[in-house]
Amino acid sequence: MTLDSKIPAGPIEKSWDNHRFALKLVNPANKRKYTVIVVGTGLAGASAAASLGELGYNVLAFSYHESPRRAHSIAAQGGINAPKNYSNDGDSVWRLFYDTVKGGDYRAREANVYRLAQVSGSIIDQCVAQGVPFARDYAGYLDNRSFGGAQVSRTFYARGQTGQQLLLGAYSALCRQMDTGAVKFFARREMLDVVLVDGQARGIVCRNLVTGELEPYVGDAVVLATGGYANTFYLSTNAKASNATAIWRAYKRGAAFANPCYTQIHPTCIPQSGEYQSKLTLMSESLRNDGRIWVPKKKGDTRKPADIPESERDYYLERVYPAFGNLVPRDVASRAAKRMCDEGYGVGSTGRAVYLDFADSIKRLGKSVIEERYSNLFDMYHEISAEDPYTMPMRIYPAVHYTMGGLWVDYNLMSSIPGMYVLGEANFSDHGANRLGASALMQGLADGYFIIPYTIGDYLATQKFKPVKTEDAAFKETQAGVAQMVTKMMSMNGKKTAEEFHRELGKIMWDNVGMGRNKAGLQKALAEIPKLREEFWSNLKIVGSAAELNMELEKAGRVADFMELGELLAYDALHREESCGGHFREEHQTEEGEAKRNDEQFSYVAAWEYAGAGKTPVLNKEPLTFEHVKPSQRSYK
């Protein structure tokens, strides 16, 4: 496979403008003759479908949810970045670009990141125009706050519900296009395969989740915006249905999968409390702006937090990282918490938690200010833990929450399958090995509102499309393959449910491929996952039929894919003999326990190519060059 990133030549400040000018346009009258399939209608998918519909394309949008408003983008809390410099604190496109490349530990493409920083301001403007009720100050202007890892205030937010408000904005734009007929929305449809004709993506096969029927759809291009794969770990902060099936099946059709081992662990989650637990709950890391993280200085201290005097508390982030304190990037904060707990300083019944304390802020700012900023998060914590964070510190622990890896895409966001585009968390493009806070919403909307509308036109304008029908052999064969897999899953009548297999997979992943990884653990995972998969394919139990709403069948298909993806993830983590961002190999750390990169050997994108069932995937390397942000050891001290 040859990977052409199509990064424009010339000065980086001009590259997106020049590139846009070079892109071919589709004549306005011809746009309606093209059909674009958009799979997934979260932030990236809904904004793309709405924008393409506005341009005049004929758009078919698909979601396994009942409505676009249910997508997991809705759960993002903290905010969205844009270098508007409204705070007059020295922010600029260049600084956001610099922070993002550095925050990603020098494993992202400079040109992509620069473009992201460039268009992010327009996202805020667009969202305000749609009626997104961003927080404002008393003069009526937009308010900003600083957010994990940034020394400027560039984060726009809507209380602790920024993702909800942005998604509802994109959803409303999509509704407008659904009303005009430009976009046709297909609810409760799960994409189970992509259909290739002469090597181009020309359609998809979906399962209608209500009737169980398999349905083929034809298009001229396919856009996947189906989110990340954090649920490979079973316990994550992702929604229960979040899955990797669309991108995984595209991978098996020839789309390269880039950097699967770059997974992000979020530092401020509510700790696990029991085996029954179905998911972990994230609380926005904006909490770290006003909360102080600490553990007792004494190991195994079981006193109540209020009984531990100030002098016997270790505010370890402030101690180790005086410049950034509690605001160090996510990966640094997460690993520090793990280290403290591993060493025996953890708190709570399991010892796998640290305190996040608001007492000082409440004293300094008053309870009402803290309420204004975080009341929904405090309520959520109270609801789950039955403890009141206004009077006692929260207990927090890191959890898997986002995946930087994803399908490989070029500068146009096209995957290695011609005509198949990948947006948002589903692609790998902008965050390198670690994503900064408030950058996921930014990237999803940048891709959907301001990048795909231009780049897809170039493809459509320059290709010749032969007429394709769902009766064609390519569609029949793809659909038959999907049907076979469904039949196989329904027919085993074994003893274990998909949920049980998922839990077991999650345990293997978290124990061996989680926050700290080493060779022995990764090899163990690579030995255990295939065994579990073998058992899955002989001992799975699903009740009911495939010709009805069958949520166990849906889950089983997703778990089947997670079990394959988990193996690739571990394989990638084993091959990457360095630590960078969210990928921490215990063999490669500095004396102080920080991630140690190996730029000489690993400054590349690892794009894995499917080689067939049971075969070792092929590694393709896209070298990364840094002309503007000189790689250095990240230091937040």
Next chain:
Amino acid sequence: MNFTLKIWRQKNRNDKGTFVTYTIANIAADASFLEMLDVLNVELTKKGEDPVAFDHDCREGICGSCGIMVNGRAHGPGHGVATCELRMRVFREGETIVAEPWRAKPFPVIKDLVVDRSSFDRIMMAGGYISAKTGGAPDGNALPISKPISDEAMDAASCIGCGACVAACPNSSAMLFVAAKVSHLALLPQGKPERKRRVERMVSQMDAEGFGNCSNNYACEAECPKEISVSNIARLNREFLMAKIT
């Protein structure tokens, strides 16, 4: 904790449906209502019985997917929580818990506790938006909006579209849902140019879907997981009246 569950089972849209009684043991008090159903479903599957279908996703009260009538109340006992946030510790040991789907004509049952809420999408399509095309927006700070107005719009905009208001209402009215969107957009200056057309079209679609009228019962506000105020319904009525007479 141990419970007896009476759960509504209905194979599909056309099936008549009935309550089926189950018993469940050893549920952690901190488990959520949905996690309790997860445990039940694993047990049912192992016995070869069809697991209970229910909609759910984020499990942190923001996606609006879940929605179960628990003991006759939308999202169960307590205030300001969605079903996924309902913890088993609020029930008594040994209690019999009744779980049924939202009951409203515009929300037909798909299976068991899963209902079809696409009528909400169609109401949104009829005007729940500001027609701002991608690309044409002025700078975000070009239009200052007073903080109290912006905050009030945000209060209304926090609706998660779960349908509890409809399920709780004796008339199956969707007024709180529609009012939340109309208020959010009518309060903001960006939403003013389309306010008349918006309210007329959304209300007309609401009626066409078969939702009932508001008779000031306030059950919607009481059961709303986001505690959206009925004062929004008053604003909806004013907006509608103004649109009709001006």
